[in-house]
Amino acid sequence: MHGIVHVVDDDTSFRTAIERRLRKAGYQVLTYPSAQQLLDRLPGGNEPGCILLDVWIPGLSGPELQERLGQLGSTLPIVFLTGHADIQTTVKTIKAGAEDFLTKPVSSEHLLNAVERALSHHEVVLSRRHQMDTARSQIAKLTPRERQVFDLIVRGKINKQIAHELGTTERTVKAHRQQVMEKARVQSLAELVSIAERLGLLADDRG
Amino acid sequence: MTRLIRAGELIVFLAAMLAPACSPAQELRPRSILVLDQSDLRGPFYYEVFSGLRGVVTTDTREHTTLYAENLDLSRFEGPAYEEGLQRYLKEKYRDRQIGVIVTVGAAALELVLRRRAELWPGIPIVFALVDELDHARLKLPPDVTGGIVKLALADAIAAARAVVPDLTTIVFVGDSWDRQVVFRNWHDEISTAANGLNVVEIVGLTMAETRKKVAELPEGSVIIYSAMYSDGEGTFYPPATALALIAQEANRPIVVGAETFLAPGGIGGFVLVPDSIGADAARLALRILDGEAPANIAPAMGGVKPIFNWGQMQRWQVSESSLPAGSEIRFREPGLWEKYRWQSLTAFSILLLQTGLIAILLYERKRRHDAEIESRHRMSELAHVNRSATAGELSSSIAHELNQPLGAILTNTETAELILSGPSPDLGEVREILADIRRDDLRANEVIRRLRSFMKRTTFETRDIDLNQLVREAFEFLSMQASDRNVSLYLRTSPEVLRVKGDPVQLQQVMINLIVNSMDAMAAIPYGRTVIGRTETNGGKSAVISIADSGPGIPEDKLDEVFDPFFTTKEQGMGIGLSIARTIILAHEGRIWVENDAEGGAEFHVSLPLSAA
Numbered sequence: 001m002h003g004i005v006h007v008v009d010d011d012t013s014f015r016t017a018i019e020r021r022l023r024k025a026g027y028q029v030l031t032y033p034s035a036q037q038l039l040d041r042l043p044g045g046n047e048p049g050c051i052l053l054d055v056w057i058p059g060l061s062g063p064e065l066q067e068r069l070g071q072l073g074s075t076l077p078i079v080f081l082t083g084h085a086d087i088q089t090t091v092k093t094i095k096a097g098a099e100d101f102l103t104k105p106v107s108s109e110h111l112l113n114a115v116e117r118a119l120s121h122h123e124v125v126l127s128r129r130h131q132m133d134t135a136r137s138q139i140a141k142l143t144p145r146e147r148q149v150f151d152l153i154v155r156g157k158i159n160k161q162i163a164h165e166l167g168t169t170e171r172t173v174k175a176h177r178q179q180v181m182e183k184a185r186v187q188s189l190a191e192l193v194s195i196a197e198r199l200g201l202l203a204d205d206r207g
Numbered sequence: 208m209t210r211l212i213r214a215g216e217l218i219v220f221l222a223a224m225l226a227p228a229c230s231p232a233q234e235l236r237p238r239s240i241l242v243l244d245q246s247d248l249r250g251p252f253y254y255e256v257f258s259g260l261r262g263v264v265t266t267d268t269r270e271h272t273t274l275y276a277e278n279l280d281l282s283r284f285e286g287p288a289y290e291e292g293l294q295r296y297l298k299e300k301y302r303d304r305q306i307g308v309i310v311t312v313g314a315a316a317l318e319l320v321l322r323r324r325a326e327l328w329p330g331i332p333i334v335f336a337l338v339d340e341l342d343h344a345r346l347k348l349p350p351d352v353t354g355g356i357v358k359l360a361l362a363d364a365i366a367a368a369r370a371v372v373p374d375l376t377t378i379v380f381v382g383d384s385w386d387r388q389v390v391f392r393n394w395h396d397e398i399s400t401a402a403n404g405l406n407v408v409e410i411v412g413l414t415m416a417e418t419r420k421k422v423a424e425l426p427e428g429s430v431i432i433y434s435a436m437y438s439d440g441e442g443t444f445y446p447p448a449t450a451l452a453l454i455a456q457e458a459n460r461p462i463v464v465g466a467e468t469f470l471a472p473g474g475i476g477g478f479v480l481v482p483d484s485i486g487a488d489a490a491r492l493a494l495r496i497l498d499g500e501a502p503a504n505i506a507p508a509m510g511g512v513k514p515i516f517n518w519g520q521m522q523r524w525q526v527s528e529s530s531l532p533a534g535s536e537i538r539f540r541e542p543g544l545w546e547k548y549r550w551q552s553l554t555a556f557s558i559l560l561l562q563t564g565l566i567a568i569l570l571y572e573r574k575r576r577h578d579a580e581i582e583s584r585h586r587m588s589e590l591a592h593v594n595r596s597a598t599a600g601e602l603s604s605s606i607a608h609e610l611n612q613p614l615g616a617i618l619t620n621t622e623t624a625e626l627i628l629s630g631p632s633p634d635l636g637e638v639r640e641i642l643a644d645i646r647r648d649d650l651r652a653n654e655v656i657r658r659l660r661s662f663m664k665r666t667t668f669e670t671r672d673i674d675l676n677q678l679v680r681e682a683f684e685f686l687s688m689q690a691s692d693r694n695v696s697l698y699l700r701t702s703p704e705v706l707r708v709k710g711d712p713v714q715l716q717q718v719m720i721n722l723i724v725n726s727m728d729a730m731a732a733i734p735y736g737r738t739v740i741g742r743t744e745t746n747g748g749k750s751a752v753i754s755i756a757d758s759g760p761g762i763p764e765d766k767l768d769e770v771f772d773p774f775f776t777t778k779e780q781g782m783g784i785g786l787s788i789a790r791t792i793i794l795a796h797e798g799r800i801w802v803e804n805d806a807e808g809g810a811e812f813h814v815s816l817p818l819s820a821a
Binding site for chain 1: 604605609614688
């Protein structure tokens with residue numbers, strides 16, 4: 001699988017070795033000697049990628065960078081690499097959503113496995129996000145009336161109830177419903193509910 | 208004054224005149240002694256006799272006794288005319304003097320007085336001295352004449368000669384002709400009996416020149432027996448002691464003598480007349496008579512002769528003290544250094560002893576101190592090692608990190624190279640590049656281990672030349688990982704000049720690390736801006752000063768003196784030995800360590816170490 005690996009390590013030698021190895025495995029590699037430099041050139045999230053991050057780097061530390069990226073809404077998975085793994089740091093980073101935690105020296109097998117997992121994980125995240133974005137844009141195409149019908153459909157209302165609620169005829173509702181299904185590009189009511197669910201449109205009246 | 212003396216004389220005169228009238232029994236004699244000496248008093252012998260006599264009289268403190276003395280000089284002048292002259296002279300001289308006792312010295316004087324007493328001093332008792340046994344027997348003295356008889360037997364002189372030369376074969380008489388001898392005349396008569404079995408040589412009555420020539424050529428086994436010599440036979444007269452000195456200069460054999468005064472001029476000794484005691488004995492007898500004792504009741508006594516030997520001559524002729532006659536006295540004993548300087552020696556010896564003792568004590572103390580110093584250094588080294596181990600434990604994560612960094616790079620690079628080489632057309636240029644990286648990282652890892660090992664080394668105290676800037680720099684590098692982990696910024700500004708000190712590099716490194724770690728610990732509670740600034744500089748070319756400043760809260764003023772005390776700690780986990788060991792190490796390097804608070808609030812530790820001369 002292809003993707004971009006962002007390597008953050010203050011140790012030039014190690015950085016070079018990792019970069020070399022990852023390129024041989026077919027990845028695109030970008031290196032950063034400090035956390036700040038990664039932040040300055042924050043990678044876009046449209047193609048699969050991951051971050052290989054040293055725990056101990058001067059200035060902004062690994063865990064601190066993780067926190068900042070979270071705040072910035074980055075979806076890039078982070079694989080931590082450290083010369084000395086203490087339990088406290090490990091637990092903290094994993095809880096904060098780290099993809100993996102590796103200790104130096106790391107074998108290529110472990111490294112590549114972790115990178116691969118992270119990339120595929122990111123790819124899933126990206127495709128899901130892509131789907132969501134599509135769905136969201138499709139839902140956005142609905143007219144206000146159609147949106148009203150959509151909201152009621154996904155909440156399990158039948159046509160009769162909808163017509164009554166909107167003060168219109170069952171036939172008109174049926175026509176709107178047809179439009180909604182078409183615009184959302186779904187074949188079944190179940191699919192439509194799934195989209196609403198994923199887009200969080202059902203949240204309002206659940207609690 | 209004059210009138211007083213005149214008055215005194217008058218009183219004495221009246222007393223003298225009245226005395227016989229007041230005591231007609233004549234038992235109370237006038238307290239005056241007239242000494243008539245047969246010699247001329249030039250020689251030491253008669254002088255000694257007289258001084259012995261005078262000594263006794265003047266030390267008799269009961270009552271004053273007047274002492275008159277006349278030297279008759281009978282060895283040089285004789286004959287009836289001389290005697291007549293003497294009598295006239297004495298009669299005239301002593302006409303107005305009351306004499307209690309007459310003391311004669313020498314047989315000639317005694318004889319003269321006996322002959323003239325009736326004219327000069329009728330009825331005055333006589334005490335004689337220095338009259339030998341034979342003369343005494345010959346003179347047949349009246350009852351109011353008594354005194355001391357000396358016995359100088361030739362047998363005694365020969366006995367002394369045998370003591371001096373055990374294998375004695377020959378005795379050599381040296382002196383004036385026998386008929387001129389005053390005291391030793393009897394020896395001539397005794398030769399036939401006393402010198403039985405010995406060769407007898409007489410160098411008698413010759414001139415001094417002849418005598419001196421002959422005494423220089425005497426055979427082995429011979430001994431000179433010196434009587435007395437009064438002139439050189441050519442008109443020059445001298446005391447016999449002086450003559451003896453001239454003879455002794457040439458003599459090739461020991462000289463046995465008969466008078467104490469012959470010892471000093473070169474006599475080896477013998478049974479000698481002791482003039483001092485002869486005089487003293489006579490004086491004592493005279494005083495007894497003056498005190499009222501009847502001379503007839505005092506029998507003449509023998510005395511005045513003693514075996515006395517000359518130490519110097521004994522040494523010359525190798526005569527041992529044990530071979531001398533019993534009761535011998537030794538004169539002129541060359542005192543050994545010990546006898547000569549007894550007190551000085553004792554003092555010097557005591558001081559020496561005292562000094563030796565003192566030195567021994569000081570050496571002992573020095574050794575003890577040295578041992579204690581070694582022990583203390585040893586202990587310090589041990590403790591320092593414990594402290595280093597603890598520090599290394601604290602630093603283990605940063606050490607592991609530092610080590611794993613190159614190891615990680617090596618592993619990855621190796622696997623990459625393997626991958627490249629397993630391909631169909633390996634890019635050898637890239638492999639070479641990788642291998643160079645591996646090599647560099649391997650050396651890096653090795654350096655980390657070397658530093659750690661040298662830090663952890665259990666060493667005894669050793670002294671080496673150290674570049675202080677380099678040492679401080681290494682300490683900062685060693686802790687850089689730890690510092691970044693703890694979010695502490697380390698800065699070091701070393702002096703432009705090279706700072707050379709003598710010391711133990713491991714221990715000084717430890718001091719630096721302790722101070723830096725201590726500074727980092729002190730800032731654990733502050734949220735940001737944790738900074739440690741190191742500085743090295745010279746202080747007037749004599750010493751180097753290292754300063755470690757932090758941006759922490761500083762040390763409470765009342766604790767500034769305590770921070771270096773053992774087991775003083777503000778940390779929960781600290782043992783409180785870091786700074787105390789730092790101080791111990793710095794003191795062992797003859798340096799100083801102290802701490803003060805910055806104006807900004809942090810603490811600043813200073814270490815001063817003497818710069819090495821070169």
